[in-house]
Structures are given as C-alpha cells and as structure tokens.
Amino acid sequence: MIPVESESSTKNGMKVVYVAKENIFQYLKERKEEGFDTLLMISGVDYRDHLEVMYHLLSSSSGSRLIVKTKTNDEVDSVTSLWKGADWHERETWDLVGIKFKNHPNLKRILLAEGWNGHPLRKDYPMDKKQYVNLGDDGEDIVSYEKTEGY
Amino acid sequence: MSDNILVTSLDEALKWGTGKSLWPFTFGLACCAIEMMSAMGSDYDWARFGSDIFRDSPRHSDLMIVSGTVTKKMAPRIRRLYDQMAFPKFVISMGACASAGGPYVRGYSVVDGVDQVVPVDVYVYGCPPRPEALIQALKMLQDRIVAGKVKH
Amino acid sequence: MEDRVIEINFGPQHPSTHGVLRIKVKLDGEIIVDAQPVIGYLHRNAEKLAEMGSYPKGMIYIDRLDYVAALNMELGYVLAVENLMDVQVPERAQWIRMLMVELNREASHLIWLGTHGLDMGMLTPFFYCFRERERILRIFDEITGSRLLYNYFAIGGVYSDITPKAIEMIKAWTDDFGSKLEEIQSILGKSYIYVSRTKGVGVLTAEDILSYGVTGPMQRASGIKRDVRKNSPYLYYDRINFDVPSRTEGDVYARFLVRIEEMRQSIRIVKQVLDKLPQGDFYNKKYSKPMLVRLKTTGESYVPTESPKGEFGIHLIGDGSSIPYRVRIRSPSFANLSSIPTMLKGYKIADLTAAVSSIDPVFGEVDR
Ligand code: SF4
Numbered sequence: 215m216i217p218v219e220s221e222s223s224t225k226n227g228m229k230v231v232y233v234a235k236e237n238i239f240q241y242l243k244e245r246k247e248e249g250f251d252t253l254l255m256i257s258g259v260d261y262r263d264h265l266e267v268m269y270h271l272l273s274s275s276s277g278s279r280l281i282v283k284t285k286t287n288d289e290v291d292s293v294t295s296l297w298k299g300a301d302w303h304e305r306e307t308w309d310l311v312g313i314k315f316k317n318h319p320n321l322k323r324i325l326l327a328e329g330w331n332g333h334p335l336r337k338d339y340p341m342d343k344k345q346y347v348n349l350g351d352d353g354e355d356i357v358s359y360e361k362t363e364g365y
Numbered sequence: 366m367s368d369n370i371l372v373t374s375l376d377e378a379l380k381w382g383t384g385k386s387l388w389p390f391t392f393g394l395a396c397c398a399i400e401m402m403s404a405m406g407s408d409y410d411w412a413r414f415g416s417d418i419f420r421d422s423p424r425h426s427d428l429m430i431v432s433g434t435v436t437k438k439m440a441p442r443i444r445r446l447y448d449q450m451a452f453p454k455f456v457i458s459m460g461a462c463a464s465a466g467g468p469y470v471r472g473y474s475v476v477d478g479v480d481q482v483v484p485v486d487v488y489v490y491g492c493p494p495r496p497e498a499l500i501q502a503l504k505m506l507q508d509r510i511v512a513g514k515v516k517h
Numbered sequence: 518m519e520d521r522v523i524e525i526n527f528g529p530q531h532p533s534t535h536g537v538l539r540i541k542v543k544l545d546g547e548i549i550v551d552a553q554p555v556i557g558y559l560h561r562n563a564e565k566l567a568e569m570g571s572y573p574k575g576m577i578y579i580d581r582l583d584y585v586a587a588l589n590m591e592l593g594y595v596l597a598v599e600n601l602m603d604v605q606v607p608e609r610a611q612w613i614r615m616l617m618v619e620l621n622r623e624a625s626h627l628i629w630l631g632t633h634g635l636d637m638g639m640l641t642p643f644f645y646c647f648r649e650r651e652r653i654l655r656i657f658d659e660i661t662g663s664r665l666l667y668n669y670f671a672i673g674g675v676y677s678d679i680t681p682k683a684i685e686m687i688k689a690w691t692d693d694f695g696s697k698l699e700e701i702q703s704i705l706g707k708s709y710i711y712v713s714r715t716k717g718v719g720v721l722t723a724e725d726i727l728s729y730g731v732t733g734p735m736q737r738a739s740g741i742k743r744d745v746r747k748n749s750p751y752l753y754y755d756r757i758n759f760d761v762p763s764r765t766e767g768d769v770y771a772r773f774l775v776r777i778e779e780m781r782q783s784i785r786i787v788k789q790v791l792d793k794l795p796q797g798d799f800y801n802k803k804y805s806k807p808m809l810v811r812l813k814t815t816g817e818s819y820v821p822t823e824s825p826k827g828e829f830g831i832h833l834i835g836d837g838s839s840i841p842y843r844v845r846i847r848s849p850s851f852a853n854l855s856s857i858p859t860m861l862k863g864y865k866i867a868d869l870t871a872a873v874s875s876i877d878p879v880f881g882e883v884d885r
Contacts, residue, residue: 225817226818253730259843326438347438355438365441394537395561396881407651421531434561446530468577471566493664
C-alpha cells in the first residue's frame with residue numbers, strides 16, 4: 215500500500231488524494247487493480263510556485279470516482295503502460311502546461327505546432343508575444359516570432 | 366433574323382457564366398461549417414442559386430468558404446489549398462472568426478482574420494451567420510462577378 | 518517487405534474527416550498497418566481564455582466546444598459553477614434545462630447520422646436528417662433566439678422562459694419524430710451496402726474501451742453499459758424513466774444502432790419532461806446579471822455530465838477572485854479519437870471513413 219499524503223474532497227463530495235510524486239505510478243497501479251479501470255483525464259495546474267498533475271479515475275463497475283493529485287516541479291512518471299489513453303493526455307499536459315512525463319514513448323506537442331515556444335497554460339506565459347507558424351517543404355511546421363515568416 | 370440575336374461580347378457572357386455556376390469547396394473549419402451545411406441542406410437549399418453541390422477537391426472548385434476559426438497551425442494549409450484552386454477563384458469569409466478572429470481574438474494560436482492568409486471577396490458577419498446571411502453573401506458575390514468588380 | 522508499406526496523409530482537409538482531422542496512414546496494399554491521428558488544427562485556447570474572464574464570461578468558449586450540442590456543453594459548465602458556489606436553481610429551470618439538453622442531443626445525433634451517411638456514400642440521409650434537425654432548431658430559435666450557439670443557460674437558471682408556442686412546437690415534434698426516425702433508420706439499416714460496410718468494421722473490445730477511456734455511445738456499443746445520467750444522476754434524471762441502450766459487438770453498425778436507440782429514448786425523456794414541467798421561476802432572482810460578474814469563490818469541483826459524445830466534465834478551481842483559476846475541460850471526443858490506432862489497424866483503407874465517422878468527433882471539442 216502506497217501512503218497518501220493528504221486527503222480532501224471537492225465541493226460535490228468527490229474524493230481527492232495527494233500522493234508523493236515518486237509513488238504516483240505505483241499508487242495508480244494499485245488503484246487500477248482495485249477496480250478504478252478508467253482514466254478519464256490527466257491535467258496539469260500551474261500554482262505559480264509548483265505544478266500539479268491531476269488524474270481523474272473512474273470505476274466502470276461501481277461508478278465511484280477518485281481524483282489523484284501530485285505536486286511536482288518538472289516531471290512525473292508516465293502511466294501510458296497502465297492506460298493507453300494516457301498517451302494523448304500526457305502529451306497535452308506537456309504541450310500546454312509543460313510537465314514532462316518520464317518514460318513516455320512519444321512526448322511531443324499535440325495541439326500546438328511542434329517548435330512552439332513556451333507552455334500557454336502556465337500563468338506566466340506571455341500572451342502579447344505572438345508566434346507565427348508556417349509550413350516547411352517537408353510538411354512540418356516552422357514556428358518563429360517574425361510576422362513575415364508565417365501566419 | 367438579325368433583330369433577334371442578342372449582341373454581347375464574349376467577356377460578358379463568360380462573367381455571367383462564372384457567376385452563375387460557382388462550385389464551392391467542401392471545407393469546414395468550425396461551428397460556422399455546421400451552418401454552411403444547413404445552407405446546403407434541405408430547408409435552405411442553396412443549389413437554387415446556381416451554386417451546386419459541394420466539390421471535394423480544391424482543383425474542382427472555384428469558391429472557397431472559410432467557415433470557422435483559422436488557427437495558426439491551419440493557416441498555412443489554407444493557403445496551400447487556396448493555391449491549389451484553379452483560376453478564377455473567390456473566397457467568402459464566413460463568420461466573426463474568419464473575418465476578424467471573433468471571440469478568440471485574444472487567444473495565442475488564432476489568426477485574426479483569414480484575410481491575412483488569402484484575399485477575401487465577401488465577409489459575412491455573425492457568430493454563426495444564419496444560412497440566409499450566407500446565401501446573401503453568395504448573391505452578392507455573384508452580382509459582383511457579373512458586374513466585373515472582382516479582380517482575381 | 519518493408520518497402521511495400523506506403524504512407525498517405527488523410528486530411529486535414531477531407532470531406533469525411535468531420536472537420537480538421539489529419540491521419541497519417543501506413544498502408545500495405547489495401548491494409549492499414551498503422552494510423553496516427555494528428556490533431557490541433559482547431560486549437561482555440563478555450564481553457565486559457567476561460568481563465569482570463571469572469572465566471573459567466575467563460576460560457577461563450579464552453580458553448581463553442583461541441584458546437585453541434587452547445588447546450589450540453591453549457592450544462593456541464595453551469596453545473597460546475599453552481600456546485601462550486603452553492604447556487605440554488607429553481608425547479609422549473611432544471612426541468613427546462615433537461616428538456617433543452619435532450620433536444621440538443623437529438624440535433625447532434627441527427628447531424629452525426631446525416632454526415633455518417635455522406636461518408637458511406639449516401640446523400641439521401643443527409644437531407645432527411647437536416648430536415649428533421651431544422652425543426653428542432655426552429656424550436657431553439659423560438660426559445661433562445663439563435664440557431665446554433667445559444668448561451669442560454671445562466672448561472673442560477675436559464676435566460677428566458679419557454680413560451681406556450683414553443684411547447685406546442687415541441688409537442689408536435691415529439692408526436693411524429695418517432696416515425697421519421699424509423700424512416701431514416703431504414704434508409705441506412707435496410708441497405709445491404711451500408712450493413713456490409715459497417716458490420717465487423719472498426720471493432721473496439723471492452724478492454725480497449727477501458728484502456729483508452731472511451732465513453733458515450735461508443736462505450737455502450739462495446740458492451741459497457743454506463744451512462745452518467747443513470748449512474749450518477751444530475752438534474753432530475755432519477756425521476757424519469759428511460760433505458761440505456763447497449764450492444765456487445767463494438768463495431769460501426771453497433772454504434773449506429775446505439776445512437777438511433779438513444780434518440781428514441783430522448784423522445785421518451787422529452788415527453789415525460791413536458792408532462793412534469795412545473796410552474797414557477799425560471800431564474801434565481803438573487804443572481805441578476807450585474808451580480809454574476811462579481812461572483813467569487815474558492816475550492817474545486819468536477820461535475821460529470823453525459824454529452825452526446827460521452828462523459829463531459831469541467832474541473833473548476835477557484836482562488837477567491839472573480840476569475841476562475843483553472844478551467845479544465847474533459848472532452849469525450851478527445852479520448853474517443855485517441856482510440857483510432859487500435860480501431861483501424863488491420864482493416865482496409867475503405868473502412869477508414871466508416872470507422873472515423875462512427876466516432877462522431879467534433880473538433881471544437883477535441884482541440885479545445
Ligand atoms: S464565428 Fe462564431 S460560430 Fe463561427 S467559427 Fe467563430 S466562434 Fe464559431
């Protein structure tokens with residue numbers, strides 16, 4: 215049994231647990247064996263002084279739900295080996311919040327163009343500094359800060 | 366005999382023909398595309414106005430309706446599709462997003478208006494514009510083509 | 518062997534991608550050996566923009582997520598905000614919400630059915646479906662004043678009451694939509710070509726479904742009978758009789774049948790709601806418009822709802838100011854779409870359009 219650091223709940227009574235970052239893979243694995251077989255989503259939150267990763271779990275047989283959170287500064291373990299669906303969610307979290315997932319098979323940007331600078335859902339992302347995207351000859355995107363270089 | 370022959374220059378006839386047989390391009394981007402489909406669907410039936418069924422390839426079509434938000438990742442692709450269309454070609458920018466960025470204008474990955482990417486002939490306002498508005502835009506474009514006011 | 522594999526690009530502009538999906542397909546002859554979807558061509562920053570304005574302002578971005586079922590999206594958001602702020606909603610407003618949401622589910626499924634027909638090479642169902650959908654849109658037009666994006670649900674209720682004329686329209690619609698649905702179903706379901714192109718195609722097993730987090734009609738077509746409306750009821754779904762259709766085949770045809778049956782159930786729900794609609798306020802008077810922009814809160818909440826595509830939920834985190842700190846959207850199409858590699862592997866290239874359109878992806882919601 216992996217210990218939880220603290221426990222709380224959302225306003226509508228969903229259980230929220232905090233788990234240490236080192237144990238997150240093991241903890242989620244235990245929960246999966248326990249019956250939380252669906253991973254609804256993975257998301258990241260930027261709290262200015264630290265980052266947090268949230269995992270929304272659901273048990274498809276009993277219908278109970280659990281939100282697992284972990285605090286981190288840069289990276290956590292990937293859970294793609296537990297749920298295949300985690301692949302895209304982790305890529306999205308990397309893309310928009312900038313949390314790295316260790317052992318992820320293909321950690322690339324998913325929503326923004328490859329080569330984008332910064333992670334927009336960080337609170338300190340410069341919204342006034344525009345970036346422009348163009349298409350290279352090989353079909354890949356090229357990102358630059360120059361307005362003349364793209365759209 | 367000669368009294369009955371309508372005298373016109375070939376140019377006029379060509380313009381009239383182009384205007385009345387616009388072939389739009391199946392190209393939906395976002396919410397506005399659904400209203401574009403409504404305009405093509407049973408109730409509004411915009412084939413009545415000489416703009417027949419939507420074509421699936423840019424090379425078959427001469428009207429591009431940019432229906433939805435143009436994101437930075439999509440913009441170069443729109444340009445490429447536009448370049449693939451054969452002359453004469455026309456563009457209708459449908460909705461607030463395509464015309465000026467719409468509700469997403471403050472976003473980090475949205476182009477403020479498709480006119481930064483391709484030249485636009487008619488803008489339609491609304492979020493989304495009703496199908497009637499799109500049909501009006503089509504009529505306007507046709508009138509302008511027939512009158513020779515469209516440059517490209 | 519290796520050089521026999523060719524790679525083709527499907528999309529982002531293609532008539533049957535339902536938007537701006539791109540799939541990199543690797544083919545060995547006709548057989549798909551690998552299919553990797555590429556998304557993000559409609560990334561409109563909904564989460565960031567919702568975190569830049571007040572709580573009611575976020576609604577316009579939420580509305581535009583799944584634009585064919587905008588009311589279902591709005592519902593997820595208002596429920597989350599109301600939950601976070603302990604807003605009481607009058608009973609009539611809740612029933613009106615239920616009515617509107619079910620009507621919008623029908624409209625969404627009709628769009629799906631029409632475009633699915635197009636993808637399978639049939640033009641007729643498209644016109645039938647749009648004819649029926651326009652009737653629903655006219656009801657929405659009467660009640661909310663717009664056709665596609667409504668911004669109709671407000672924190673604490675709905676923006677306008679439903680008029681007697683609208684009730685008449687809904688009644689007339691419920692009376693004969695059932696037979697129209699029968700007609701539409703028979704165009705596809707009785708066509709030998711359609712059935713043989715969809716049976717046994719794009720199969721997802723229950724195991725795949727759980728692994729990818731697929732929800733909604735796709736999940737129910739693979740034998741997992743789970744519907745948020747039944748399993749953890751919100752609004753007044755617990756006071757209403759309806760069935761959750763499910764199949765066990767997990768192929769495109771099963772998804773077709775599940776969605777058709779869901780539309781029948783929605784008619785049932787609409788009928789019951791009309792019978793039970795109580796009199797009273799449609800709006801909590803305490804939350805007038807100027808008051809709304811000043812709403813402040815702390816804490817967090819995640820409220821799951823059943824949208825036409827699957828489980829839709831918003832995780833809201835407040836930090837005590839009038840601007841939400843984090844708006845996280847769980848979009849069903851995103852998870853559903855991520856199952857494409859498993860779903861397409863081993864099938865023929867001609868099955869690709871059938872399988873992709875059976876997911877019913879809406880890109881506003883996939884890319885957010
Ligand atoms: S203008 Fe409005 S309806 Fe059209 S794509 Fe933009 S947000 Fe959607």
